Amino acid sequence: MKQNIKWLKRYSETCGVSGFEGRMKEPLLERLKGKAQVSYDKLGSVVFSIERKEEKGPRVMLASHMDEIGFMVKHITKEGFLRFVCLGGWWEQVMLGQRVTVHGSKGDIAGVIGSKPPHILTAEERNKVVQKKDMYIDIGAADEEQARAFGVAEGCAVTPYAEFAVMADGRSLLGKAWDNRIGCAVMADVIDALSDVKTPNTVFGVATVQEEVGLRGAQTSVNMLKPDIALVIDTCIAGGTPGVADDTASAKIGKGIAITIYDAGMLPNIALRNFCLDLAKELEIPTQISFSEGGATDGGKIHLHDAGVITLTFSVPTRYIHSHNGIIHIDDYEGAVRLIVEILKRLDGKLYQQLLKG
Secondary structure (H helix, E strand, O other): OHHHHHHHHHHHHOOOEOOOOHHHHHHHHHHOOOOOEEEEOOOOOEEEEEOOOOOOOOEEEEEEEOOEOEEEEEEEOOOOOEEEEEEOOOOHHHOOOOEEEEEEOOEEEEEEEEOOOHHHOOHHHHOOOOOHHHOEEEOOOOOHHHHHHOOOOOOOEEEEOOOOEEOOOOOEEEEOOHHHHHHHHHHHHHHHHHOOOOOOOEEEEEEEOOOOOOOHHHHHHHHHHOOOEEEEEEEEEOOOOOOOOOOOOOOOOOOOEEEEEEEOOEOOOHHHHHHHHHHHHHHOOOEEEEEOOOOOOOHHHHOOOOOOOEEEEEEEEEEOOOOOOEEEEHHHHHHHHHHHHHHHHHOOHHHHHHHHHO
């Protein structure tokens, strides 16, 4: 438990927005040192391979994206404030007043997202959501010259700032970037667990890049690996909070890993979905159903590769995704690791042929 918490804290607090995932590679490489062969696609995704050359089973890809949502500096005003573009989907109401880290050439700089204060807004302005284009980042610079002297320039990455915390129940975890650092944690634990276990397949654990800006690392890595089957590990919106109905978000934190039956980018392979649900029931591993009518995962690109890839998405329920702080439950994470390990022990050539037939 303590060891898991140590790694989860490190994954969550590591800075790595879309296109700037380099720092997140370090803990994954450390975590899986000596456990698998390491390679990269040309976009920067990291592949941890456990190849079974003597086996004729399927090639299985575990995909989890490294990047978190964030920002990039696009302009420095003459007064020293930073205008930015969003990397990934942001909702204006969770942005204002939040602390960020600007990654300048001379080191990391603290900043805060600001706008005109409510005290000087007109009555009409107060009733409107402040638009992203009207926000800026304040780094305490006196002017543009000083901001540049701090090492800030156009193109600098900006990461949300949030500290990891174990919540009062001892099982709920608060932190940034669970979308999708928790998926990376599951992938790394699965690869670790399988490194000394003979499986009837070849397994590729992939930490993809640039998912939040168009599933880009998924496309390049699947082109490189050419898998037969893909298990995507991501997050889903957690229900069970005020105002969220079960027919909008049915999965809840602490109730088990969610198997996604539908999202805006992919319908899963039904035979694989049913096999995984049946296996979870047999092993008494709690599972839930999730669906997303407005979002997609790396599976959206992976399942369409070449003649198609048999694909299923597993989702860790997460409260407040795409904000500075989210909440997950460690039971869902541990259950995901256990279930995926057991699935991979069984995905042999015979089962693959059955999945092909539907």
